[in-house]
Amino acid sequence: MNPLRQQKAPIYEALLKYKAGRIVPFDVPGHKQGRGSPELREFLGEKCLAVDVNSMRPLDNLGHPVSVIKEAEELLADAFGADHGFFIVNGTTQAVQTMILSVCKKGDKIIMPRNVHKSALNALILCGAIPVYVNPGINKKLGIPLGMSIRDVEKTIKDHPEAKAIFVNNPTYYGVCSDLQAITELAHRHNMYVLVDEAHGTHFYFGENMPLNAMQAGADMAAVSMHKTGGSLTQSSLLLINKSVQKGYVRQILNLTQTTSASYLLLASLDIARRNLALDGKNIFAKVTALAAYAREEINKIGGYYAFGRELINGDSFFDFDSTKLSVHTREIGLAGIEVYDILRDDYDIQIEFGDIGNILAIISVGDRALTLERLVSSLSEIKRLYMRDKTGMFEHEYINPQVAMPPQQAFYAEKHIVPIKDSAGCISGEYVMAYPPGIPVLAPGECITEEIIEYIYYAKEKGCFLTGTEDMAIENIKVVEK
Amino acid sequence: MELWYTEQHTGNVRFSIRVDEHLFTGQSEFQRIDVFKAKEFGTFLTLDGLMMVTEKDEFIYHDMIVHVPMATNPSVKNVLVIGAGDGGTVRELTRYATVEKIDMVEIDKMVVEVCRKYLPQTACKLDDPRVRIYYEDGLKFVRSKENTYDLIIVDSTDPFGPGEGLFTREFYGNCYKALKEDGILVNQHESPYYESYAQAMQRAHKRIKEFFPICKVYQAHIPTYPSGHWLFGFASKKYDPLRDLDEQAWNELDLRTKYYNTDIHKGSFALPNYVRALLEGAL
Numbered sequence: 001m002n003p004l005r006q007q008k009a010p011i012y013e014a015l016l017k018y019k020a021g022r023i024v025p026f027d028v029p030g031h032k033q034g035r036g037s038p039e040l041r042e043f044l045g046e047k048c049l050a051v052d053v054n055s056m057r058p059l060d061n062l063g064h065p066v067s068v069i070k071e072a073e074e075l076l077a078d079a080f081g082a083d084h085g086f087f088i089v090n091g092t093t094q095a096v097q098t099m100i101l102s103v104c105k106k107g108d109k110i111i112m113p114r115n116v117h118k119s120a121l122n123a124l125i126l127c128g129a130i131p132v133y134v135n136p137g138i139n140k141k142l143g144i145p146l147g148m149s150i151r152d153v154e155k156t157i158k159d160h161p162e163a164k165a166i167f168v169n170n171p172t173y174y175g176v177c178s179d180l181q182a183i184t185e186l187a188h189r190h191n192m193y194v195l196v197d198e199a200h201g202t203h204f205y206f207g208e209n210m211p212l213n214a215m216q217a218g219a220d221m222a223a224v225s226m227h228k229t230g231g232s233l234t235q236s237s238l239l240l241i242n243k244s245v246q247k248g249y250v251r252q253i254l255n256l257t258q259t260t261s262a263s264y265l266l267l268a269s270l271d272i273a274r275r276n277l278a279l280d281g282k283n284i285f286a287k288v289t290a291l292a293a294y295a296r297e298e299i300n301k302i303g304g305y306y307a308f309g310r311e312l313i314n315g316d317s318f319f320d321f322d323s324t325k326l327s328v329h330t331r332e333i334g335l336a337g338i339e340v341y342d343i344l345r346d347d348y349d350i351q352i353e354f355g356d357i358g359n360i361l362a363i364i365s366v367g368d369r370a371l372t373l374e375r376l377v378s379s380l381s382e383i384k385r386l387y388m389r390d391k392t393g394m395f396e397h398e399y400i401n402p403q404v405a406m407p408p409q410q411a412f413y414a415e416k417h418i419v420p421i422k423d424s425a426g427c428i429s430g431e432y433v434m435a436y437p438p439g440i441p442v443l444a445p446g447e448c449i450t451e452e453i454i455e456y457i458y459y460a461k462e463k464g465c466f467l468t469g470t471e472d473m474a475i476e477n478i479k480v481v482e483k
Numbered sequence: 484m485e486l487w488y489t490e491q492h493t494g495n496v497r498f499s500i501r502v503d504e505h506l507f508t509g510q511s512e513f514q515r516i517d518v519f520k521a522k523e524f525g526t527f528l529t530l531d532g533l534m535m536v537t538e539k540d541e542f543i544y545h546d547m548i549v550h551v552p553m554a555t556n557p558s559v560k561n562v563l564v565i566g567a568g569d570g571g572t573v574r575e576l577t578r579y580a581t582v583e584k585i586d587m588v589e590i591d592k593m594v595v596e597v598c599r600k601y602l603p604q605t606a607c608k609l610d611d612p613r614v615r616i617y618y619e620d621g622l623k624f625v626r627s628k629e630n631t632y633d634l635i636i637v638d639s640t641d642p643f644g645p646g647e648g649l650f651t652r653e654f655y656g657n658c659y660k661a662l663k664e665d666g667i668l669v670n671q672h673e674s675p676y677y678e679s680y681a682q683a684m685q686r687a688h689k690r691i692k693e694f695f696p697i698c699k700v701y702q703a704h705i706p707t708y709p710s711g712h713w714l715f716g717f718a719s720k721k722y723d724p725l726r727d728l729d730e731q732a733w734n735e736l737d738l739r740t741k742y743y744n745t746d747i748h749k750g751s752f753a754l755p756n757y758v759r760a761l762l763e764g765a766l
Binding site for chain 1 (some may be wrong): 622623626640645647648651652653654656657660
């Protein structure tokens with residue numbers, strides 16, 4: 001990385017110049033620097049609306065960058081140690097889908113852990129690829145999915161040598177990393193691309209003593225959610241690639257689904273966040289790591305809660321841990337994570353990232369302060385004092401191995417009929433069933449519905465998880481494929 | 484030359500004091516600290532530009548935050564004071580020979596150091612052998628305490644900035660846990676008059692009420708605080724500040740206070756109708 005060059009922020013600087021030029025806009029957007037919508041201008045501020053502009057010569061064009069966006073992308077690649085970097089304004093979902101669409105065509109196989117994000121599964125519906133799932137290990141005590149074990153990956157590659165790519169979470173939502181280096185080497189030996197979902201891994205590129213990032217590991221592509229822990233605006237993201245992938249082809253794939261009216265607010269936020277991380281990332285994430293470590297220690301002192309960390313590293317399915325993640329196991333105090341999540345929000349005005357059956361997750365990032373962490377710790381202490389109950393009778397969470405009966409795309413477009421979920425055992429699902437949190441599919445199109453799955457769906461509902469995916473908003477009925 | 488200190492009491496209201504001398508300015512880890520000297524109010528301390536204490540009217544605040552609970556339960560021995568870096572609350576507490584231990588928890592060491600130097604009028608008793616000062620977040624300190632104190636006094640700044648954690652449900656819950664069976668919690672309760680302060684006041688009242696069976700509010704007139712009309716919260720597991728007031732016992736102590744007396748004690752719990760309505764609305 002070239003620190004001198006990294007002080008530039010070409011898109012941001014071009015926008016400042018545009019503003020200073022007092023240009024008369026006879027182009028879109030129609031709010032014309034906010035004058036057309038006084039209410040919105042009052043709400044978001046004049047400064048913000050004045051640079052909510054459309055692409056124009058001095059500001060370049062995201063679909064075909066030749067000037068300031070091109071330069072900003074070069075700086076991005078330099079900062080992240082990639083061969084090339086793309087700005088993404090359609091969410092990390094688009095970055096993930098572009099990775100898969102760039103290397104898989106209809107009928108191609110792709111190896112992925114079951115705990116992939118929904119965006120990866122949706123990419124299979126778009127392109128017709130067939131998933132080969134690897135069972136992510138599970139920590140029985142915590143009930144959380146882990147990374148992929150090397151032995152499982154080896155076996156899967158051996159069973160499906162024709163697979164085009166392997167997809168890896170780095171890290172998972174809970175902060176767990178697989179052995180990315182070994183998986184990358186293994187996959188490359190078998191001529192498979194390595195696609196890495198680094199939605200929660202922006203800081204791996206800048207902090208010290210962090211798990212290995214995708215570009216360091218030699219992976220081919222990585223989707224990096226800059227907005228999650230890097231400080232840019234919501235929905236802004238990055239796609240990084242190495243030399244092994246054709247830059248021009250990836251741009252073509254991107255342009256299939258990318259807006260032609262890219263938001264300059266998002267682009268400028270990415271440019272500024274990149275500069276900030278490149279120049280000061282080491283300090284920022286040292287602070288973040290220290291805050292998270294402090295909170296973990298204090299929460300563990302309360303007793304009952306278990307804020308887990310690097311002690312769970314096992315050299316395989318829990319190869320490394322993202323220490324900025326604050327995941328807390330709550331079941332020993334007799335409360336489901338989702339219950340603690342609700343109590344924190346309803347009674348203590350604290351919004352955390354998610355709660356699942358047994359855990360809660362708080363995101364600690366560049367914007368956090370010691371004072372607010374004290375509030376979180378104290379609230380957890382109070383919740384234990386006021387709500388602790390016997391943990392007997394709580395659900396024993398088990399990983400359910402999906403049975404893929406047909407490609408997701410085929411199932412998605414097949415003739416279907418609706419049956420009550422309770423009577424659907426033995427059918428092939430035509431829809432998703434997702435439980436939020438943690439947003440990992442219970443069912444995807446093309447998979448067999450089993451009694452075990454039905455039981456899990458009802459349990460998650462009872463525990464207050466937010467279920468989505470089926471056309472039936474109440475999640476009582478499901479569309480299944482005609483036999 | 485004219486030099487004026489100005490505080491915005493609301494977006495549309497200002498309060499100014501002519502300043503003779505700007506004695507100190509400094510930025511701590513938590514806030515900006517200033518000390519001024521004025522003809523009208525003597526030396527005064529501001530934090531992030533907000534008035535905290537003046538030599539001329541501090542007696543009202545400190546009398547009311549200390550003597551009301553102490554007259555309600557004169558056998559208080561073990562006291563926790565949160566905030567109160569100027570030392571005024573501790574000064575009043577040390578006047579009771581029966582108080583055995585005062586833990587003072589102030590997040591900002593620089594505030595205490597500055598007050599020791601420029602405001603000896605309030606900081607004069609911080610070296611009393613019964614006093615122990617902890618420089619940490621009050622919310623954190625109280626978290627680890629259980630069934631320890633007879634009285635907790637929350638002498639905090641407003642609920643934005645470093646004091647925000649002291650107006651939360653988790654804080655009041657932790658205080659409840661840290662108090663003994665017959666413990667009393669008294670807090671600086673903001674003002675009912677201007678809207679933003681009134682909201683903070685309502686929120687604090689609502690949250691304290693969730694934990695304590697006895698929960699009352701009393702008032703005092705403090706000229707240098709926004710609107711001058713200021714409230715304190717009195718919460719207890721056992722003592723009622725009116726029913727359990729032992730006037731004779733307190734008067735026999737012969738403490739010679741400048742603002743507080745047992746008649747004021749009783750009268751201060753009589754609230755204007757609009758304040759009652761605000762408190763009743765804080766559900």
